[in-house]
Amino acid sequence: MDTRSEPVAGGLRPQLVPHAAVGALVVAAGAARIAVHVTGDEQQVAVWVAGAAFVIAVVAATKVRGRVFDRRARRRAYTFAAVAGVWLVSVTVAGLSLGAVGILMAFGYALSTHWWRSRPVGLIQQKTSRSEYQRLWSENVGRPDGALPGSSLRDPQPIKAGIRYTLRLRPGKQDLGMTIAAAKKLRGGLRLQADQELLIEAHPTEREPDVLLTIVTRSPIRSSVDWPGPEAFDSASGRVTLGPYADGEGLAAWRAYTEHRLWGGYVQGGTGSGKSRLIESVAMSLAASASHPTVILYGDGQGGASSPLLMAHADFRARTHQQILVMLEGMHLVMLLRQDENAIAALEGFTPAGDRPGLLGIIDECHKPMSKLENAGAWQRIQYLASTIAxxxxxxxxxxxxxxxxxxxxxxxxxxxxxxxAIRSNLLAGNGVMMRGKDPNAKSVFKVDVDPSQFPPLPGYGYLIDPDPEARSAPFRSYYVSNEQRKVWPKRITWRSLDPGSAAAWGVTYLRRHQMADEALEAARQRIAARRAGVALDVSVAPVPPSTVGAIDLQVFPSWQEFAARAEQEARRALREGHQRVLAAIRAGHRTPKAIVETAGYSERQVHNLLGDLMEAGEIAKGGYGRYELAGAA
Incomplete structure (x- = not known):
C-alpha cells in the first residue's frame, strides 16, 4: 500500500455546509416556536412541522439515492435527515433552549466528520492512503505515454462488490467515450483478473468530463438471478425490471409505458447470449399486468425455435415470413384505427385500458423476414410497416x-x-440492449464505444443503451426464467386478446389466427416427415401471392353474418377472469352495475367495459332498466 500526499483543493464553502444545515434547523425551530406563540396551539403546529419535515426528508432521500452510490454515505445522509426531523418536532413542542441546540450540534457534527475529512480546507493537503489501483493507474494509465495521460483516480469508495472511484479526466482533452473505448487498455493497466469487471459510466454528481469508475472484485452476478415473476413490472413507473447491475448497485429496467405512450425497442445478442430469455421476461411481465393491459403478439424468423414459450401463448403467433407480414399488416390497421379515434375524440396519446389495451409485437430473428435474399416477395413491405409502426x-x-x-x-x-x-433509430429511441456477441461491429448499430465481444461469457449479460436520464448506463445481467417458471407462469397468466373494435379493424386474419398457427405447425410436421423419408423439397423463395400480402384476404373474406359469428366465437373464447367475476356476480343476484362493482372489486369503468364485452359475446342481456341478466334468463 502506498501512502502519499495528494493535494485536494476544497476551499471554505464545502466546510461550511454542515454549519449551514445546523443553523437552518435552529432558524426553523425558532420560526416554529413563533408560530406556537401566535396560534397558541402547540399540537397543531407540531403536526405541520412533522408533515413538512417528512416531505422534505422523502425528497432528500430520493435525491441522495439517485446521486450517491456509496451505501455508507447514504446511511449517514438518511440518519442526519431523521435526526433533524425528530429534533425539530421535539423543539416545537418542548421549546428552544441552549441544551436543545447543543444536542443538535453534537449529533449533527458527529455525522459530518466524514464530510469534513473528505473535503479539506483550501491549501491544506490531505494525507490519504492511496490504494493499489490508484498507484497502478498513475504508473500505467495516467503517465504521459499512458492510455489517458494526466488522468487520476480520486475519492475511493468501498462498495460491497469492490471499489468505486471518481476518474478525473483532462478537460477539453478526454471524455467518457474515449474512456470506454480504451477499456481493454485500462484493464491491463490496472492488472485486473479475468473474473474482475471494470464499469465506466457518467458521473452522477461531478461536472464533465469526470467519470465514475467501478472495479468489481466480488461479482454479485456470477450466479444467475431468477425472474421475480410479474412483479418485475412496476405499474407506478411503467418499467419492467431486467436484472441487477454488474456491481449489484441497483436494477436495470426496460421502459415500457410512459405518460401517453407505449415503447418498443431492440435487443441484439449472439448465440447463447440469453436474448430470447430476456424477451420472455419482458413479455410475461407485461402480459400479466392488470394495471397496464397489454396484448402480446409474437413472430419468429426461425419458425418458432427461438421461444417455444411465446409461440405457445402469445395472442398472435407467426411462424413464417408471410405470417409475420400478416401480423404487421394487422398492427398497422389497428394503429390507423386508433389514430382516427384520437383525432375524433381529441385524445392526447395513449393510456392502456381493458377496452383499449397496449399492443406489443415481438419479432425475434427479425433479420430473416426483412432480408431481400430470404424473403424476396415481401421484404420491402415488411420494412415499410415496421418503420411506420416504430x-x-x-x-x-x-x-x-x-x-x-x-x-x-x-x-x-x-x-x-x-x-x-428509420427502424433502427426509432426503436432505439425507446429501448436498446446489447448482449454478448463475437462481432465487435454490433456497437455501430447502437452508436456506442462498448465492445460486446469483450463481455464475460455469462448468459443474460448485457448493456443498456441510452436509458432514462436518471438511470445508469452500466452492464447488467438479466433475470433467468427457470424451467420451473416456464412451466408454471404461462399457465397462470391470462394472455389477453384484442378488444372487439381492434379485432374487427384487423380483419379476418385475426379471427383465423389460431387456425393459421396450427396450419404453419402442421406444415412443419409435413416437412420433417418428407425430409426423413428422403423426399426432396423445393426450398427456393417464391414471391408472396398478391391475394395474401394484405392483412385481409379478399378471396376468402366472409359475409358479414359469417364474420359476426366468428367474432362471437372468438369473444366467447376470450373471456377473461374479469368477465368470469362479473358473470358470477350476476348469477349471485347482483344485477346492477353498482352492485357488481361492490361485489367484483373493479372500478365502475371496468365493470361497464366488461358488461359490454359480455353482451357482445351473447353471455348476458339487459333484463330491465339498469339491470342485467344471464342470456338464458333474459
Missing part, C-alpha cells in the same frame, strides 16, 4: 420489440435499404 405507433399504444443475432444494419434489412435506418 415511428408512429407508440403514441396510440402499438409498438414493436425486435431482436436479432445480426450485429449490423442487416438486422433491419441492410444498409442502403429504404427503411433500415
Amino acid at each position: 415511428r408512429e405507433g407508440g403514441k396510440v399504444g402499438v409498438a414493436l420489440l425486435l431482436a436479432s443475432q445480426a450485429p449490423t444494419l442487416d438486422a433491419f434489412g441492410g444498409a442502403g435499404t429504404p427503411s433500415a435506418e
Whole structure:
C-alpha cells in the first residue's frame, strides 16, 4: 500500500455546509416556536412541522439515492435527515433552549466528520492512503505515454462488490467515450483478473468530463438471478425490471409505458447470449399486468425455435415470413384505427385500458423476414410497416420489440435499404440492449464505444443503451426464467386478446389466427416427415401471392353474418377472469352495475367495459332498466 500526499483543493464553502444545515434547523425551530406563540396551539403546529419535515426528508432521500452510490454515505445522509426531523418536532413542542441546540450540534457534527475529512480546507493537503489501483493507474494509465495521460483516480469508495472511484479526466482533452473505448487498455493497466469487471459510466454528481469508475472484485452476478415473476413490472413507473447491475448497485429496467405512450425497442445478442430469455421476461411481465393491459403478439424468423414459450401463448403467433407480414399488416390497421379515434375524440396519446389495451409485437430473428435474399416477395413491405409502426405507433399504444443475432444494419434489412435506418433509430429511441456477441461491429448499430465481444461469457449479460436520464448506463445481467417458471407462469397468466373494435379493424386474419398457427405447425410436421423419408423439397423463395400480402384476404373474406359469428366465437373464447367475476356476480343476484362493482372489486369503468364485452359475446342481456341478466334468463 502506498501512502502519499495528494493535494485536494476544497476551499471554505464545502466546510461550511454542515454549519449551514445546523443553523437552518435552529432558524426553523425558532420560526416554529413563533408560530406556537401566535396560534397558541402547540399540537397543531407540531403536526405541520412533522408533515413538512417528512416531505422534505422523502425528497432528500430520493435525491441522495439517485446521486450517491456509496451505501455508507447514504446511511449517514438518511440518519442526519431523521435526526433533524425528530429534533425539530421535539423543539416545537418542548421549546428552544441552549441544551436543545447543543444536542443538535453534537449529533449533527458527529455525522459530518466524514464530510469534513473528505473535503479539506483550501491549501491544506490531505494525507490519504492511496490504494493499489490508484498507484497502478498513475504508473500505467495516467503517465504521459499512458492510455489517458494526466488522468487520476480520486475519492475511493468501498462498495460491497469492490471499489468505486471518481476518474478525473483532462478537460477539453478526454471524455467518457474515449474512456470506454480504451477499456481493454485500462484493464491491463490496472492488472485486473479475468473474473474482475471494470464499469465506466457518467458521473452522477461531478461536472464533465469526470467519470465514475467501478472495479468489481466480488461479482454479485456470477450466479444467475431468477425472474421475480410479474412483479418485475412496476405499474407506478411503467418499467419492467431486467436484472441487477454488474456491481449489484441497483436494477436495470426496460421502459415500457410512459405518460401517453407505449415503447418498443431492440435487443441484439449472439448465440447463447440469453436474448430470447430476456424477451420472455419482458413479455410475461407485461402480459400479466392488470394495471397496464397489454396484448402480446409474437413472430419468429426461425419458425418458432427461438421461444417455444411465446409461440405457445402469445395472442398472435407467426411462424413464417408471410405470417409475420400478416401480423404487421394487422398492427398497422389497428394503429390507423386508433389514430382516427384520437383525432375524433381529441385524445392526447395513449393510456392502456381493458377496452383499449397496449399492443406489443415481438419479432425475434427479425433479420430473416426483412432480408431481400430470404424473403424476396415481401421484404420491402415488411420494412415499410415496421418503420411506420416504430415511428408512429407508440403514441396510440402499438409498438414493436425486435431482436436479432445480426450485429449490423442487416438486422433491419441492410444498409442502403429504404427503411433500415428509420427502424433502427426509432426503436432505439425507446429501448436498446446489447448482449454478448463475437462481432465487435454490433456497437455501430447502437452508436456506442462498448465492445460486446469483450463481455464475460455469462448468459443474460448485457448493456443498456441510452436509458432514462436518471438511470445508469452500466452492464447488467438479466433475470433467468427457470424451467420451473416456464412451466408454471404461462399457465397462470391470462394472455389477453384484442378488444372487439381492434379485432374487427384487423380483419379476418385475426379471427383465423389460431387456425393459421396450427396450419404453419402442421406444415412443419409435413416437412420433417418428407425430409426423413428422403423426399426432396423445393426450398427456393417464391414471391408472396398478391391475394395474401394484405392483412385481409379478399378471396376468402366472409359475409358479414359469417364474420359476426366468428367474432362471437372468438369473444366467447376470450373471456377473461374479469368477465368470469362479473358473470358470477350476476348469477349471485347482483344485477346492477353498482352492485357488481361492490361485489367484483373493479372500478365502475371496468365493470361497464366488461358488461359490454359480455353482451357482445351473447353471455348476458339487459333484463330491465339498469339491470342485467344471464342470456338464458333474459
